Amino acid sequence: MLDVAVARARILEKFSAGGSETVSLADGCGRVLASPLTARLSNPPVSISSMDGYALKAEDAQDGATLRIVGEAPAGHPSCLTVEKGTCLRLFTGSQIPAGADMVMIQENVRREGDHATLLSAGRVGQFIRKEGQDFRKGDILVPAGKKIGPRDIGLAAAGGHIWLPVSRRPRIGVLATGDEIVQPGDPASPDSIVNSGAFMITALLKSLGADAILLPVARDNAESLSAAIGQAHTLDLLVTIGGASVGTYDVVRSTLEAHGLALDFWKIAMRPGRPLMFGQLGHTPVIGLPGNPVAALVCSLVFVAPALRKLLGQPVPEEMETEAAVLGADIGENDQRQDFVRCRLTPQADGQLPQATPFSSQDSAQLNIFAQSQALLIRAPFAPAEKAGAPCRILRLP
Numbered sequence: 117m118l119d120v121a122v123a124r125a126r127i128l129e130k131f132s133a134g135g136s137e138t139v140s141l142a143d144g145c146g147r148v149l150a151s152p153l154t155a156r157l158s159n160p161p162v163s164i165s166s167m168d169g170y171a172l173k174a175e176d177a178q179d180g181a182t183l184r185i186v187g188e189a190p191a192g193h194p195s196c197l198t199v200e201k202g203t204c205l206r207l208f209t210g211s212q213i214p215a216g217a218d219m220v221m222i223q224e225n226v227r228r229e230g231d232h233a234t235l236l237s238a239g240r241v242g243q244f245i246r247k248e249g250q251d252f253r254k255g256d257i258l259v260p261a262g263k264k265i266g267p268r269d270i271g272l273a274a275a276g277g278h279i280w281l282p283v284s285r286r287p288r289i290g291v292l293a294t295g296d297e298i299v300q301p302g303d304p305a306s307p308d309s310i311v312n313s314g315a316f317m318i319t320a321l322l323k324s325l326g327a328d329a330i331l332l333p334v335a336r337d338n339a340e341s342l343s344a345a346i347g348q349a350h351t352l353d354l355l356v357t358i359g360g361a362s363v364g365t366y367d368v369v370r371s372t373l374e375a376h377g378l379a380l381d382f383w384k385i386a387m388r389p390g391r392p393l394m395f396g397q398l399g400h401t402p403v404i405g406l407p408g409n410p411v412a413a414l415v416c417s418l419v420f421v422a423p424a425l426r427k428l429l430g431q432p433v434p435e436e437m438e439t440e441a442a443v444l445g446a447d448i449g450e451n452d453q454r455q456d457f458v459r460c461r462l463t464p465q466a467d468g469q470l471p472q473a474t475p476f477s478s479q480d481s482a483q484l485n486i487f488a489q490s491q492a493l494l495i496r497a498p499f500a501p502a503e504k505a506g507a508p509c510r511i512l513r514l515p
């Protein structure tokens with residue numbers, strides 16, 4: 117059986133960035149930036165006041181000094197007056213700093229009588245001035261390519277003068293559940309049916325990561341039904357199938373795909389859960405066959421499908437899975453030949469200490485309730501020895 121890291125590398129080498137498109141700033145949140153976003157203007161574009169008060173020369177800013185007020189400049193209405201020695205200009209938060217002034221005295225520290233202002237404190241050069249380009253300068257890179265755009269990036273892009281954003285096209289990923297026993301959520305329950313939790317869960321994950329994930333109609337365990345679904349594969353960047361990949365008589369996914377020309381790369385890997393994982397290429401479309409057990413399907417999606425999607429989106433993908441350090445919260449037995457992804461609870465520890473990862477007692481790959489309560493997967497290498505509580509370990513946080 118293939119090693120997990122080798123299987124991951126074999127999958128990832130078949131994926132590269134898809135195309136890009138332009139969306140409006142208002143539609144950009146959650147998309148992945150396709151090329152770096154450069155400031156088209158400086159922020160602030162000129163030096164402005166950060167307080168309501170008076171612009172003056174720092175050399176005049178002595179406690180008790182009285183200055184003549186030469187005019188007023190509300191924000192958005194700059195004054196053409198120059199602040200000379202012995203004078204000041206009334207301004208407000210966001211007002212442009214007038215020529216000649218090099219500081220702002222906050223109005224709480226000024227007593228105004230008619231057109232004269234008496235300073236109630238001293239001041240210094242630059243006080244309460246937001247300098248031109250203090251936030252960023254024209255030409256600065258504001259958001260790097262490959263970043264998933266968040267609300268703060270939208271604000272930055274707006275301030276930088278952008279109304280259109282270059283983003284990666286959303287990869288089209290078809291999610292195909294298979295099985296005669298599979299019914300859709302909400303369908304009348306029968307004792308011999310299993311609800312299609314898998315495809316809904318995988319579609320939700322892929323959408324949250326930026327894909328145009330398409331929930332395909334459930335295919336039955338026969339070549340005709342599967343063939344109908346597979347016929348759409350050429351319109352997809354990736355086809356993900358769920359179930360029917362094992363060794364049972366009715367596990368016909370692989371044979372049907374092969375009859376349609378699937379070039380099988382591998383089938384079965386040394387992973388728990390996830391042993392029957394399959395990967396191949398159907399024409400131009402890669403196909404990842406996930407195991408039917410829903411926990412196995414999602415764990416495999418995190419390890420293999422999510423990084424493939426990142427590559428399609430043009431995002432950097434580290435060569436190795438990104439795991440975190442933790443300590444075991446309980447003793448654990450030795451592992452067999454499969455790399456284990458153990459559902460566990462994470463207990464935060466005091467500052468500076470690693471979280472404790474405690475495995476759930478049941479690790480059945482069909483148990484969604486325990487899976488939903490898990491915060492991480494404890495990763496155990498093939499043939500890892502038994503370990504005691506407190507021993508260092510590696511975890512993969514669950515989304």
Ligand SMILES: Nc1nc2c(c(=O)[nH]1)N[C@H]1C(S)=C(S)[C@@H](COP(=O)(O)OP(=O)(O)OC[C@H]3O[C@@H](n4cnc5c(N)ncnc54)[C@H](O)[C@@H]3O)O[C@H]1N2
Binds near residue numbers: 295297314364406
């Ligand atoms: N003799 C063997 N039996 C099995 C082996 C094996 O090596 N030898 N492997 C086991 C492992 S590990 C897994 S995982 C499963 C996976 O098998 P399949 O990928 O063929 O999946 P199915 O048999 O179709 O389904 C397994 C299980 O999951 C349910 N299922 C399927 N699709 C969904 C869905 N979309 N949503 C929710 N649940 C789903 C299905 O009803 C079955 O109960 O095989 C073991 N057997």
Ligand code: MOO
Binds near residue numbers: 387409412
């Ligand atoms: O490894 Mo199968 O993938 O759940 O139990």
